[in-house]
Amino acid sequence: MTEQVDAAVGQMPIGARVHLAHAVVQKLADDRAIDLLHLKGPAVLPGLRDAGRQSSDVDVLVRPSHLHRLVTALESVGWERRTDFATGSVFAHAANWWHDGWGWVDVHVSWPGVTIDAEQAFDVLARDAVRHSIAHRDCPVPGRTAQRLILVLHAARSGSFADVDDAWTHADPSEQDDVRRLTAELGAEVALAAGIGELELHRGAPTYALWKHFLTGGSRLDEWRARLAAAPDARAKAALLTSALWVNRDHLRMELGRPPTRQEVRARQARRVRQVFGEIARRDGRA
């Protein structure tokens, strides 16, 4: 028996590490009165997802006004920021932290597809939150209706529809009605439609092209056109245009596995400009 005990400290499966990391994040939140909700992976309530599926990272949605406290807490125990909110995704909704022992944490301040104010959206999603045991620690997670919506929106965004059957298709009509009511409250109608095969009902919506792009793919230029169309105002469009040609240093760092040098950034910058203008030229029939 002693030999088995000695052999016990070994490689830990990613799935186990994710469970423990959720508990670590919740401990940090409890100690600092940070409002957050655990999402996806072990935070999904029974019946909403195939029990055999495992996550490779921790996803949390934090009350936006508590973000700075969560960042301080994560970094106090050794998490290192690897992407920021401007570069983490199309929606500027999440940033990533890495810890050598606990792995990845994706911190979300909003959820792709939700269009109302992020602080207000957190209140709506947290309204029916329940305590769910992850690694034998009580963690707040959205209620079943909100979880269905979150899973469907994630499917539409990621193009991976494995969760839609359990979260939507197998839901009874009254549960689907509940999801639609919550969707309307959050201004997420177009995104939900993209996740459940009803996107064409929203052809006139400003975000239609963006969700269509997520579903069907296309060039980077198509993506930027869609993002511009979805930007809610002139300021947002200007910010997008400014950032369009700049290299994402966070992604380049992850690709290289180390901070990029200035020379590497310049080289990537030149490639990106050539790429964008090459696409424009091809569209215009000049190449």
Added chain:
Amino acid sequence: MTRYRIADDVAWVSLEGLDSGRIPSAYVARLPLGPPTTLAGSACVVWLAIADGGSHDEITQAAAQMWDTDPEQIRGDVLTLIAELVDVGLVSPD
């Protein structure tokens, strides 16, 4: 008589889907600093017995029942493991 339980600041998970091969495993850590630790095989069985709380004798009995063995054969090892887990703060004496 001293009783033992999992410490208040510990998170742990033991699920069939997370076991390494057919070896039962428990993954445990103190919060928030860890380190994460794996207890496999008989160590996992003892951990699951500790999760219900109890004295040395009760934990030994429970572990022997789960392991389908004679309590006397494992008593010494169980006592040693409990002492080690107390030392690293994963288990608390009441």
